[in-house]
Amino acid sequence: MRIAFAGHELDLLRHELRRGGEVVHVEPQVFDLLLHLIRNRDRVVSKDELLDAIWSGRIVSEAALSSRINAARKAVGDDGDRQALIRTIHKRGFRFVGEVQEQNGPSGEVVRSAEAGGEEGGVRPAVAAVMAVRRDAPSDAGGRKPSVVVIPFTNLSQEPDTEYFSYGLTEDVIRLLARNRWLEVLSRHSAAAFRGREVEPRAVGAALGVRYLVQGSVLKRGEHLRIAADLVCAETGRQLWSESYDLGLADILQIQQAMAQQIAAVIEPELARLEREAAIRKPPGNLDAWDCYQRGLWNLWGFTVPGLAEAEVMFRRAIELDAGFARAHGALSYVYLQSAVLRGPEERQALLDAALHYARKAVALDDGDCMNFCVLGRAHVMHRNHAEGIAALEKAIQLNPSFAQGYFALGHAMLWCGREEEAIALLERATELSPRDPHLSTFHDLRAMAHFALGELDEAAAFGREAVRLPNASYRAFATLVAALGLLGRPEEARPWREELLRRMPGYSCAYALGEFFFGANDALVERFVAGLREAGVPEGRPEAAEAAPSAAAPRRGGRAAAHGSQPPASRRSTV
DSSP states (O other): OEEEETTEEEETTTTEEEETTEEEOOOHHHHHHHHHHHHTTTSOBOHHHHHHHHHTTOOOOHHHHHHHHHHHHHHTTOOTTTOSSEEEETTTEEEEOSOOEEEOOTTOOOOOOGGGOSOBTTBOHHHHHHHTSOOSOOOOOTTOOOEEEEOOOEESSOOHHHHHHHHHHHHHHHHHHTTOTTSEEOOTTTTGGGTTOOOOHHHHHHHHTOSEEEEEEEEEETTEEEEEEEEEETTTOOEEEEEEEEEEOSOHHHHHHHHHHHHHHHHHHHHHHHHHHHHHHSOGGGOOHHHHHHHHHHHHTTOBHHHHHHHHHHHHHHHHHOTTOHHHHHHHHHHHHHHHHHSOGGGHHHHHHHHHHHHHHHHHHOTTOHHHHHHHHHHHHHTTOHHHHHHHHHHHHHHOTTOHHHHHHHHHHHHTTTOHHHHHHHHHHHHHHOTTOTTHHHHHHHHHHHHHHTTOHHHHHHHHHHHHHSTTOOHHHHHHHHHHHHHTTOHHHHHHHHHHHHHHSTTOOHHHHHHHTTTOSOHHHHHHHHHHHHHTTOOOOOOOOTTOOSOTTSOOGGGOOOOGGGOOOTTOBOOO
16 A cells, blocks of 8 residues: 655555655654554644554653654655644644545555554554555465565563664564565564564464564573574464574674574575475466476475476576576576586586576676575686686675575685685584575585595594484585595594495596586695595596596696596486
């Protein structure tokens, strides 16, 4: 729903004030105050009513109310002298006196004004006005991006400093989630009316037209702080994810930023998983571009040759349906990057070139999406253009500081150009941000490889064990653990891991490992890795096919060959 007046417009779905089509920045309380006055424009609104509606009855000074009134007037081109829109009624309160036009929401329903009276489901009238924006359940027909709203975190402590903290935490979580361009994150104004109220999630979902709700609480006890956060399905009210964090109060502002990053980083992959699962359940004959993209991701993240082939079909179909779908181009690029590792070396150059082409196309279509820069960075790294790759990956993290995959990818780039210490710090950050990431095994495996590069073999073996313990570990994690144990002189301890490696990857050999790291600029690391495999009893294989060198963009020093004769079966899994 939109409310138009005096050249301005209030968009209740996006909770934005616009003037001449341009967004006018206003604080949440100013927006709520303006909306409340407009909704009750047929009467004088008392100061006490405004305090209850905007501040939920908390005690605030007269100066605070006057400040918000002045800010509301300024936002709509009014002032205290003219009072053309917001009039002060002496000793009684305020009244909005401008001419207003209300436009119906997208469903075409007549929107009920708050002054129609009454409470709705136990919600005060100001909330009911927002809930009238959309009555239809959030079925997300068509290709609309999944939407999420963050309900203001509840302060359970009733202490002023904790109130500021919970407000700031909510703001930061919204800001960081909004960095994920595939998500539609409602602005902080959207849920302001639900602050401090017990509202059924399905009512919020129906009111705001969102699929998901994030809600939480903050409790301070002495020098300790407990933060709880939940992810809820707005359509069913079912809790999808929940976590709590217990912290000391060393620096409350630093904690606020760190926890916002943590919560946003954990929620994003959880939402992505839910969207993939929903797309897989949808009938094949009823897929739009978004569904095709999600089905493609479902197949891509298995990292198998058949899965990559199916993912390519899905991403191409998404692009056919929506040529401007930037993420589909980026995902197609990632298919080609993984295929360059998993398929024969004779196909590698064409696959890498295709990956770079589609990554550049993705960035050209949307240069504000962290994932597009991440894929571009990885494509440059696979071409052994590490400087360009690192620059693109740093841009991805700058766009979204909660992007765990971005930290992982940058750590990968740093490792393979000899900057192992930096790689470890980045991988630590990736794991901190997303401790339950679906790719956590790969995070641990790369961390093991970084310690291996530094000669810290015990640490390498420890992280290798962490990697192989996870259910979706690839053969690469087993290879790293075996190589570390080999150089530690513990072949008997390595034996069961070596057997599992060869079971998962029949035909794996020292020769195959030599060619597998075609993208790396650290030849000494690869040679030590192969030496570790050899000490652990991994077969030599056939060191042939010297033509399977890395990308022509950067010839391999020493001409190390990939092993044609050691190709694994089509169902093999790997990640880079």
